[in-house]
Amino acid sequence: MLLRHTSTDVAERNALTVNPAKTCQPIGAMYAALGIHGCLPHSHGSQGCCSYHRSTLTRHYKEPVMAATSSFTEGASVFGGQANLLKAIETIFSVYKPEVIAVHSTCLSETIGDDLNQIVQKARDDGKVPEGKKVIFASTPSYVGSHVTGYANMVQGIIRGLVERHAEPTGKLNIIPGWCEPADMAEIKRIALAMGADVTMFPDTSNVMNAPMTGKHEFYPRGGATLEELSRAGDAAYTIGLGKFTAGPGAEMMDKNFSTPHSLQDLPYGLAATDRYIMALKRVTGGDVPEELNTERGRLLDMMTDMHQYLHGKRVAIFGDPDLLVPLTEFLRDLDMRPVQVISGTPGKAFAKRMKELFEGRNAQVNIKNGQGADMFLLHQWMKNEPVDLLIGNSYGKYIARDEDTSFLRMGFPILDRVGHSYFPYVGYTGAMRLLEKMLGLFMDRQDRDAPEERFELAM
Amino acid sequence: MSTSSSLPFEEFRGEIAKAYPSKVGKKRMKSMIQATPREPREIQANVRTVPGIISQRGCTYAGCKGVVLGPTRDIVNITHGPIGCGFYSWLTRRNQTRPETPESENYMTYCFSTDMQDEHIVFGGETRLKEAIQEAYDLFHPKAIAVFSTCPVGLIGDDVHAVAREMKAKFGDCNVFGFSCEGYKGVSQSAGHHIANNQIFKHVVGTEDEAPEGEFRVNLLGEYNIGGDAFEIEELFEACGITLVSTFSGNSTVSHFARAHHADLNLVMCHRSINYLAEMMETKYGIPWMKVNFIGAAATAKALRKVGEYFGDEALKAKIEKVVAGKLTETQEYAAEVRKRTQGKTAMLFVGGSRAHHYQELFKELGMKTIAAGYEFGHRDDYEGRTVIPDITIDADTRNIEELKVERDPELYRERKTEAELEALKAKGLEIADYEGMIPDMDPEAFVIDDVSHYELEKLMEHYKPDLICAGIKEKYAVQKWGVPLKQLHNYDYGGPYAAFGGARNFYEEIDRMVGSKLWDMVTPPWLRPLEPRPVEIV
Numbered sequence: 001m002l003l004r005h006t007s008t009d010v011a012e013r014n015a016l017t018v019n020p021a022k023t024c025q026p027i028g029a030m031y032a033a034l035g036i037h038g039c040l041p042h043s044h045g046s047q048g049c050c051s052y053h054r055s056t057l058t059r060h061y062k063e064p065v066m067a068a069t070s071s072f073t074e075g076a077s078v079f080g081g082q083a084n085l086l087k088a089i090e091t092i093f094s095v096y097k098p099e100v101i102a103v104h105s106t107c108l109s110e111t112i113g114d115d116l117n118q119i120v121q122k123a124r125d126d127g128k129v130p131e132g133k134k135v136i137f138a139s140t141p142s143y144v145g146s147h148v149t150g151y152a153n154m155v156q157g158i159i160r161g162l163v164e165r166h167a168e169p170t171g172k173l174n175i176i177p178g179w180c181e182p183a184d185m186a187e188i189k190r191i192a193l194a195m196g197a198d199v200t201m202f203p204d205t206s207n208v209m210n211a212p213m214t215g216k217h218e219f220y221p222r223g224g225a226t227l228e229e230l231s232r233a234g235d236a237a238y239t240i241g242l243g244k245f246t247a248g249p250g251a252e253m254m255d256k257n258f259s260t261p262h263s264l265q266d267l268p269y270g271l272a273a274t275d276r277y278i279m280a281l282k283r284v285t286g287g288d289v290p291e292e293l294n295t296e297r298g299r300l301l302d303m304m305t306d307m308h309q310y311l312h313g314k315r316v317a318i319f320g321d322p323d324l325l326v327p328l329t330e331f332l333r334d335l336d337m338r339p340v341q342v343i344s345g346t347p348g349k350a351f352a353k354r355m356k357e358l359f360e361g362r363n364a365q366v367n368i369k370n371g372q373g374a375d376m377f378l379l380h381q382w383m384k385n386e387p388v389d390l391l392i393g394n395s396y397g398k399y400i401a402r403d404e405d406t407s408f409l410r411m412g413f414p415i416l417d418r419v420g421h422s423y424f425p426y427v428g429y430t431g432a433m434r435l436l437e438k439m440l441g442l443f444m445d446r447q448d449r450d451a452p453e454e455r456f457e458l459a460m
Numbered sequence: 461m462s463t464s465s466s467l468p469f470e471e472f473r474g475e476i477a478k479a480y481p482s483k484v485g486k487k488r489m490k491s492m493i494q495a496t497p498r499e500p501r502e503i504q505a506n507v508r509t510v511p512g513i514i515s516q517r518g519c520t521y522a523g524c525k526g527v528v529l530g531p532t533r534d535i536v537n538i539t540h541g542p543i544g545c546g547f548y549s550w551l552t553r554r555n556q557t558r559p560e561t562p563e564s565e566n567y568m569t570y571c572f573s574t575d576m577q578d579e580h581i582v583f584g585g586e587t588r589l590k591e592a593i594q595e596a597y598d599l600f601h602p603k604a605i606a607v608f609s610t611c612p613v614g615l616i617g618d619d620v621h622a623v624a625r626e627m628k629a630k631f632g633d634c635n636v637f638g639f640s641c642e643g644y645k646g647v648s649q650s651a652g653h654h655i656a657n658n659q660i661f662k663h664v665v666g667t668e669d670e671a672p673e674g675e676f677r678v679n680l681l682g683e684y685n686i687g688g689d690a691f692e693i694e695e696l697f698e699a700c701g702i703t704l705v706s707t708f709s710g711n712s713t714v715s716h717f718a719r720a721h722h723a724d725l726n727l728v729m730c731h732r733s734i735n736y737l738a739e740m741m742e743t744k745y746g747i748p749w750m751k752v753n754f755i756g757a758a759a760t761a762k763a764l765r766k767v768g769e770y771f772g773d774e775a776l777k778a779k780i781e782k783v784v785a786g787k788l789t790e791t792q793e794y795a796a797e798v799r800k801r802t803q804g805k806t807a808m809l810f811v812g813g814s815r816a817h818h819y820q821e822l823f824k825e826l827g828m829k830t831i832a833a834g835y836e837f838g839h840r841d842d843y844e845g846r847t848v849i850p851d852i853t854i855d856a857d858t859r860n861i862e863e864l865k866v867e868r869d870p871e872l873y874r875e876r877k878t879e880a881e882l883e884a885l886k887a888k889g890l891e892i893a894d895y896e897g898m899i900p901d902m903d904p905e906a907f908v909i910d911d912v913s914h915y916e917l918e919k920l921m922e923h924y925k926p927d928l929i930c931a932g933i934k935e936k937y938a939v940q941k942w943g944v945p946l947k948q949l950h951n952y953d954y955g956g957p958y959a960a961f962g963g964a965r966n967f968y969e970e971i972d973r974m975v976g977s978k979l980w981d982m983v984t985p986p987w988l989r990p991l992e993p994r995p996v997e998i999v
Contacts, residue, residue: 001562002569004562004563004566005565005567005599005600011598011599013595014591014595015574015588015589015591015592015595016538016572016573016574016591016592016595016596016599017543017546017572017573017574018570018571018572019550019570019571020543020546020547020571020573020575022543022547023543023544023547023548024542024543024544024545024547025544026544045611045643046519046520046611046643046644047509047515047518047643047648048518048519048520048521048522048545048643049519049544049643051515051516051518051519051522051934052518052522052544052545052549054934055548055552055932055933055934056552058933058934058936058937059552059933063937064941065934066514066914066938067514068511068512068513068514069511069512070511070512071508071510071511071513071515071517072611072643072644073508073644073645073646073647073857074644074645074856074857074860076644077611077614077615077642077644084511085511087510087511087512088511088512089512090481090512091480091481091484091510091511091512091513092512094479094481094484095479095480095512095513095913095915096514096915106611107541107544107576107581107610107611108611108612108644110581111581111611111612112615141542141581142541142542142543142544143542143576143578143580143581143612211941213940213941213943213983214983215941215942215943215983215984216941216942217918217938217939217941217942218941345543372577377570396550396551399569416552
């Protein structure tokens with residue numbers, strides 16, 4: 001057994017996290033920054049942070065992830081990191097020539113109290129930021145929140161540093177997608193465009209984290225929200241944020257700073273969440289829902305009804321991030337599946353509340369835990385006590401799945417051992433069909449594997 | 461490439477220097493030399509990376525927890541800090557391990573962390589650490605618990621060593637020890653290796669009396685069982701009748717370490733990460749150390765023969781010859797077959813603290829030329845050989861890393877070889893307490909670049925168009941976008957093993973695949989290719 005020391009006895013733990021269902025803020029900030037065209041993320045801390053984040057994102061995307069670091073040494077840690085960051089800004093603009101540097105802090109620079117605002121201002125005052133170039137920043141201490149929080153914080157850093165309000169309204173719609181894959185972002189945008197919206201989307205990692213092979217490494221790939229678009233985003237008519245945890249604070253900031261009214265929806269995983277997204281778009285555009293989206297919805301529902309017998313009653317354990325877990329659990333619930341165990345390492349009472357609401361008035365027994373103590377070790381123990389048919393989560397779930405001989409669907413971050421997530425969306429109606437296809441494949445393969453010979457079915 | 465027909469080295473270096481701010485450019489120039497042995501030149505290494513440069517390097521924590529301690533299966537490794545460090549070093553290095561039985565301890569699939577929150581940063585994290593150690597002990601009752609400090613721990617002043625001592629005394633049956641391996645110490649992973657060496661030496665080596673049986677007892681240092689390398693070497697030793705007491709640290713247990721002082725020879729693979737332990741064990745226990753390399757078929761044969769020579773036993777030598785005779789020829793025949801396709805191709809290696817050197821052996825066996833190489837976290841001695849050690853300037857970053865004062869152990873010290881015997885062995889070509897470094901093995905024209913930046917790597921590709929690059933995950937996909945295959949030599953691209961004879965064969969096969977594939981030629985779609993003349997219509 002790979003996890004041979006995981007027992008069925010669930011003991012109270014206060015201080016020890018075992019097999020975390022989260023990671024730290026800065027990687028989320030780095031990922032969000034990659035969704036700005038011409039942006040070089042910069043990690044203000046020791047080299048290891050940047051190296052770990054780049055490695056993890058690269059393993060997940062199988063794409064180059066360019067980012068720089070302040071390369072703290074002991075001296076910088078004692079005397080402050082200002083000199084390092086100033087040097088870094090100068091070096092980066094000289095060698096890597098980005099349009100914008102997106103600095104995020106780390107536990108190291110936060111603990112010593114480096115003030116990014118002050119240092120970046122000094123860099124500007126000292127003439128280290130060339131004309132027309134930008135340096136934005138976000139405070140992302142690793143000892144607060146999780147990678148999810150880091151994404152949200154960098155989204156706010158983008159708004160603070162790059163979004164402006166001019167006199168003339170553009171009538172455009174801002175979309176702030178929560179943390180999802182580049183393919184998901186592209187699909188979110190496609191749906192909005194199909195609804196007739198004129199969209200500015202940020203961050204937008206499509207065509208950045210799924211760039212084509214062309215025989216040339218584009219240091220700043222084609223995709224990402226441009227500085228020009230962003231500078232006009234404050235003049236937009238409306239902002240839709242998708243995902244309370246990762247997009248919520250940014251959407252609210254747009255409202256507060258630029259008086260752009262906003263609506264906050266779930267990331268559109270599954271039928272109901274996609275319906276809500278389209279209704280939100282419809283409220284903005286006022287137009288009809290085009291036939292193409294109606295057809296996609298109908299196809300999804302067709303597949304759901306046709307395959308209901310294979311999904312009904314299936315017990316599912318899920319771990320991951322709130323903005324994925326909420327709509328995903330809702331979709332499973334709507335399919336008459338039984339999401340019975342849900343874990344997120346990301347803290348926040350809003351999550352547990354939303355999850356409980358999903359099952360209100362339903363006779364469902366669901367174990368939900370997030371934040372402190374909610375780790376994959378606990379989830380595994382739950383699964384040992386009450387086995388499930390399917391486990392959904394990031395690649396680390398494969399160790400549990402193998403030990404327990406449970407079907408396993410990879411969703412979330414990071415996925416280190418499969419490809420596809422960056423190319424094919426899970427959001428929207430067609431994305432939900434892909435999710436269904438994957439789940440059905442797992443259940444049916446298992447039925448084929450385990451069926452006695454006389455009950456081995458040709459047609460299913 | 462041929463350096464003669466393309467951009468000369470000095471011009472290349474000049475172009476690079478110009479791209480940086482002038483001070484940075486001047487500094488980088490010192491880390492780039494040509495191997496030319498006729499003109500001994502100093503390479504700048506193990507110095508701070510300039511902030512803002514996109515470097516391959518990681519941190520001290522990564523070198524300590526990830527590299528050196530990561531491969532030992534029965535220690536509960538608790539990361540004391542916010543969640544990220546533990547998360548990123550969880551199973552990502554591909555250290556394989558084979559527990560003795562299905563019940564034997566193996567914590568390598570687990571990630572343990574104190575997941576520090578802001579209140580611990582403000583009020584201190586020692587209480588939480590104690591509690592976490594207690595919880596780990598109650599849950600698993602392991603033989604050993606190790607604590608790894610992350611950046612904030614040092615800054616807020618948590619004394620992980622005091623906590624470890626207290627908990628060790630409290631448990632009585634569990635060795636608890638800490639590592640002050642905060643990420644900001646030193647200039648790269650290298651500092652973490654040193655810290656790991658110190659603490660294993662202080663807290664583990666020599667703590668178990670039971671001597672393993674066997675006539676020719678060795679330890680293998682600096683082999684981390686990435687992709688199963690250690691298994692290949694273990695098998696080879698067994699076939700030769702060499703007893704492996706402990707590997708530091710591939711496929712190891714804490715008991716292996718504890719008994720390592722019973723070995724009569726330390727074999728050093730990765731000089732950079734483990735030479736400290738070799739030296740300290742020599743001083744304290746009298747175990748001589750010797751640099752070896754099991755990467756490459758010829759190198760493997762050579763390494764085994766050196767072991768035979770060291771022990772000077774005819775039966776052992778005969779057994780080694782028998783093993784070598786069977787495997788070497790067979791492996792070399794396969795290399796000759798592959799060489800038909802790889803001969804004359806070029807490679808660049810930017811990796812590690814020894815792999816950029818060791819893997820040149822394999823490329824030589826394939827008739828490939830290494831045109832540029834460098835380490836990510838090497839020191840000058842890894843390039844120029846240990847003779848330069850007295851000349852290496854000790855800067856503040858190095859001074860921050862503790863140098864243990866080691867003395868001869870009054871009871872456990874045992875002289876294995878007299879000075880004269882060791883001198884005689886050296887005269888026979890054994891690298892006893894010595895390492896000649898990478899440069900003497902390189903083509904005089906080849907470039908040597910320490911801590912290569914991403915900018916420099918892309919410039920090297922542009923000017924010298926190598927057929928293959930060896931580096932890590934962060935470089936892999938950028939290089940491959942240029943249409944050049946990249947072989948990861950940290951984690952072996954999910955392949956391996958590449959050590960010893962079987963591993964060499966795997967590597968030949970892999971390189972054959974990589975440099976021979978026509979996939980890379982498909983970049984240009986037909987509509988962008990030059991028009992082919994229309995076929996003449998026959999009327």
